[in-house]
Structures are given as structure tokens and as C-alpha cells.
Amino acid sequence: MSENPATPADATPAAPEGPAGASAAPQTHPEQQTPPVRQTRHRGEPMFPDGTGPAADPAGSHHERRIRSFQPRRSRVSLSQADALRRLWPKWGLDIDGLSRIDLDELFDGLPVVLEIGFGMGEATAQMAAADPDTGILACDVHTPGQGNLLALAERNGLSNIRVANGDAIILLREMLAPASLAGLRVYFPDPWPKKRHHKRRLIQPEFLSLVTTRLAPGAIVHCATDWEPYAEQMLEVLSAEPTLENVHPDSGYAPRPDFRPLTKFEGQGLDKGHVVHDLLFRRRTD
Numbered sequence: 001m002s003e004n005p006a007t008p009a010d011a012t013p014a015a016p017e018g019p020a021g022a023s024a025a026p027q028t029h030p031e032q033q034t035p036p037v038r039q040t041r042h043r044g045e046p047m048f049p050d051g052t053g054p055a056a057d058p059a060g061s062h063h064e065r066r067i068r069s070f071q072p073r074r075s076r077v078s079l080s081q082a083d084a085l086r087r088l089w090p091k092w093g094l095d096i097d098g099l100s101r102i103d104l105d106e107l108f109d110g111l112p113v114v115l116e117i118g119f120g121m122g123e124a125t126a127q128m129a130a131a132d133p134d135t136g137i138l139a140c141d142v143h144t145p146g147q148g149n150l151l152a153l154a155e156r157n158g159l160s161n162i163r164v165a166n167g168d169a170i171i172l173l174r175e176m177l178a179p180a181s182l183a184g185l186r187v188y189f190p191d192p193w194p195k196k197r198h199h200k201r202r203l204i205q206p207e208f209l210s211l212v213t214t215r216l217a218p219g220a221i222v223h224c225a226t227d228w229e230p231y232a233e234q235m236l237e238v239l240s241a242e243p244t245l246e247n248v249h250p251d252s253g254y255a256p257r258p259d260f261r262p263l264t265k266f267e268g269q270g271l272d273k274g275h276v277v278h279d280l281l282f283r284r285r286t287d
């Protein structure tokens, strides 16, 4: 399990099948590709200048000093991912700059909207969007190859109910989403930060939930999953302690695995290691 997901700031384009690249990314057929992006950039030169793709540091200078749940890492973007980002970002992408309010009704044509934080390469996101076209998915991650991959999947599968947000979900929630605007939150296999000194980096914390619940509509579902037992215990504890949430499965605590959640990439890796997966389903109280 990687503790070091990528940020756009460090992303560099790679050869399509490079060994250190995003090998899980499906490649587009050659005839689908637009002219290839340049593979070398000068130091500091943005990969997608002038808004032609995700910004390297969307929240920019007003980004406060704060412990983050992700860590910058060099990452390679394949040619097909870069191609998808260039073509589709203007239509389906948005940078989390923390400066403006997002009108979810306008963005998703009035569909109820679920926020997914940390979609990774986006395979599960695309499957869930295809299975439920009447729900909009605002998919948020800092991982540039994954953003390209998800956009390509959305296009290939004719999905119009996905938007890809680039940047820190905390800023998205705090600055850009209106109170009670979300029909749900999904956090699947968040970075477990297993070392004790890193526990403060875990996303599911009491302060995070206090923020999240202000953005959830009454009745909205919070769905978390993890294969890291100590993190599952932490999730159960902090979700149960949040007064505006109620456990959908109060008797068992953990939820039976819902059949609507597809296997994710990180889940598969966890299962290969013999880990046990826990799902948690909580509902925003209506009273």
C-alpha cells in the first residue's frame, strides 16, 4: 500500500508503458490518440500550461500550513493519460483552488451528488458511475495519472455523471461546497499511514467528520472501507462518536460488504496480502 501518492506538482509525462509509470492505466488505441505530448519539460515548467489540464498547485499561495493526508511524490503520466487530460479536463475537470463556490446543481444537471475522496486510478469510480447514472460523482484526488485514467474511462464508457476534482479534498469541502449539498461521501481504502507518528495524517479524524457532516444533506450516507484493521477500528470509533451520524448497522458496527461497491485496486492488493476488508456505512441524521 503506497503512502506516497502523487501530486500534480511533481508529475512528469512518461513513455506509455514505462516500467515505473502507471502501468495499470488502460491505453487508448493509437487511432484515438491526439498528437503526443512533449515528453521533456524544463524544470518548473507546468505540464499543462494555460489551463489545458489540472493545475500543479491549484490552491496556490493561500494554501495554509497543515498536516496533509497525502504526500507529494514524483509520478509519471502516460501519454494516453496526458492526452485524456488535455482533451477532457476543460469539460470534466476542476481545480480545487479554494476560491470559488461550486454550483453542484449546474455541474451535474440537478443530479444528487456523491463526493468520492481518493479515487486512485478510478476504475471503481467509473464502474459505480455506470451502474448508477442518476447519481453524479464528484471524484477528488491529487494523483495526476489517476485523473487522466478516470477521464479516459468516463469517455470510453460514455459516462456523463463524473467530474474530476484536482487537489486537497479538505479545501474542496471547506471552501467550495455549500452546506448540505452532498447526497453522500465515499472514502475507499484511504492511505492507512500505519506508523504511529503518521496517524495524524489519516483522513478519517473527528475534525474531518465535523467538516464533512456540515456538507451532507440529511439522510446522506458516509461509506468508508479499509483493509487496515487498526484504521477500521479508528473509523468505527470516530464515526460512531460523531453526533450527527448514525450507524446503518448498529448491531454489527461494520457493514456487510455492499454489492454496489466494486473491488478497488488497493483493496485487491490488500486481499492478496491476506488483509480483512471492513466497510462502514453511516447516515447523516435527519433530526
Ligand SMILES: C[S@@+](CC[C@H](N)C(=O)[O-])C[C@H]1O[C@@H](n2cnc3c(N)ncnc32)[C@H](O)[C@@H]1O
Pocket: 001, 002, 005, 006, 069, 070, 117, 118, 119, 120, 121, 140, 141, 142, 143, 146, 167, 168, 169, 170, 188, 189, 190, 191, 192, 203, 264, 265, 266, 267
Ligand atoms: C490508498 S489510495 C486508494 C485509491 C482507491 N480508492 C483504491 O481503493 O484503489 C488513496 C488515495 O487517496 C488520495 N488522497 C489522500 N488524501 C487526499 C486528499 N486530502 N484529497 C484528495 N485525495 C486524497 C491519494 O492521492 C490516493 O490516490
